[in-house]
Amino acid sequence: MSDDFMKAVGLDRPESGDDTVLPFAVETLDVRGRSVRLGPALDVILRRHNYPAPVARVLGEAIVLASLIGSSLKFEGRFILQTQTDGPVNLIVVDLQTPNGIRGYARFDEEALSKAAEKGELAPEQLLGKGTMAMTIDQGEHTSRYQGIVALDGSGLEAVAHNYFQQSEQIPTMVRLAVAEMQNKGDVQPKWRAGGVLVQHLPEHGGRTMPDLPGDGDHQNPETADGDFEEENGWVEAKALTETIDDLELVEPDLSSERLLFRLFHEQGVRVFEPMDMVEKCGCDADKIELMLGQFSQEDIQSMIKDGEIEVTCEFCSTQYFFNPNMFGINEE
Incomplete structure (x- = not known):
């Protein structure tokens, strides 16, 4: 350099x-x-x-x-x-x-x-x-x-x-x-x-500072609150x-x-x-998915069962998770 x-x-x-x-x-x-x-x-x-x-x-x-x-x-x-x-x-x-x-x-x-x-x-x-x-x-x-x-x-x-x-x-x-x-x-x-x-x-x-959050409203210049902006030479x-x-x-x-x-x-x-x-980095994990599945009705859980298992694939990272229906109170005979 x-x-x-x-x-x-x-x-x-x-x-x-x-x-x-x-x-x-x-x-x-x-x-x-x-x-x-x-x-x-x-x-x-x-x-x-x-x-x-x-x-x-x-x-x-x-x-x-x-x-x-x-x-x-x-x-x-x-x-x-x-x-x-x-x-x-x-x-x-x-x-x-x-x-x-x-x-x-x-x-x-x-x-x-x-x-x-x-x-x-x-x-x-x-x-x-x-x-x-x-x-x-x-x-x-x-x-x-x-x-x-x-x-x-x-x-x-x-x-x-x-x-x-x-x-x-x-x-x-x-x-x-x-x-x-x-x-x-x-x-x-x-x-x-x-x-x-x-x-x-x-x-x-x-009247502006570097925003911490998009849309938090603290960065509006009162002089341009109507949306108009007179461009300064620097900009x-x-x-x-x-x-x-x-x-x-x-x-x-x-x-x-x-x-x-x-x-x-x-x-x-x-x-x-x-x-x-x-x-x-994907934030999915088995515990989070198990909690999510636990919010479904027994009927919905039943409809997810395939070959004796419940399979969930993360749309982000494509990781596959498998769960036993017994975990959700469903006993398959």
């Missing part, structure tokens, strides 16, 4: 690599944000279900977006991003268990996907179609869930995120997402990679620079988040903070 690069980003540690979220700030532009790079963790999630490539890309974008937003939470709990739409990919669920455990699942209609492929309509926004995206904050027992809902109107997740933060939070926000299947020398098969950058305009004296510049990021820069294995941010903001001065590791 060059001295200029290390000095510019205030780096006194090795550069962050894959499966990390890197917070940063550009004080001269009143901008803060996060950059995420996902490699092995994402590949595990997408390979596990053997999704068709177009479906994997849509789910990958949702995982990156959830990582960018959910990684800012400062409590033990969950951030859940969910889409329900009329497109070929009609359901996506991404569950981030704070501080850094991520999992994701997509449901799609094979016939609708085939028709979309015939028409050449495989862009993520076309596969999602119209519907809603919900972002849920769950801090556990004895707390109320917060849920913010935004319409999916045929736009991609980047545009939806922009609209959500502008309308619900009064925080001008720019998001870039990219997902790609890449094969490097020595790889037996291609691997999924993804990256993203979230940039927010948070002037020190503008105009930051947004223009962020728009120059191309997809390859976000997924390139040899380009760290630090170096990407240096490319973007070296003239303005960018400061990076400690990165956070992201790990593929």
Whole structure:
């Protein structure tokens, strides 16, 4: 690493690599944000279900977006991003268990996907179609869930995120997402990679601070409470620079988040903070599933029995669990 690069980003540690979220700030532009790079963790999630490539890309974008937003939470709990739409990919669920455990699942209609492929309509926004995206904050027992809902109107997740933060939070926000299947020398098969950058305009004296929770309402500037926002010069510049990021820069294995941010903001001065590791993690276990099954009626339990057992497969990680019906008061003869 060059001295200029290390000095510019205030780096006194090795550069962050894959499966990390890197917070940063550009004080001269009143901008803060996060950059995420996902490699092995994402590949595990997408390979596990053997999704068709177009479906994997849509789910990958949702995982990156959830990582960018959910990684800012400062409590033990969950951030859940969910889409329900009329497109070929009609359901996506991404569950981030704070501080850094991520999992994701997509449901799609094979016939609708085939028709979309015939028409050449495989862009993520076309596969999602119209519907809603919900972002849920769950801090556990004895707390109320917060849920913010935004319409999916045929736009991609980047545009939806922009609209959500502008309308619900009064925080001008720019998001870039990219997902790609890449094969490097020595790889037996291609691997999924993804990256993203979230940039927010948070002037020190503008009534805004870095949000702890999406939608908690503390970050609204009274001067722009009607939803209007007169763009300041710093934000105009930051947004223009962020728009120059191309997809390859976000997924390139040899380009760290630090170096990407240096490319973007070296003239303005960018400061990076400690990165956070992201790990593929599913929260399912036999005890939780047993508790869930115990809430069903005897009739429902009876209908689940196959070959003398109750089989439950986790939609996220595909782990199979088997239970004896006797555990739920059912005696099979």
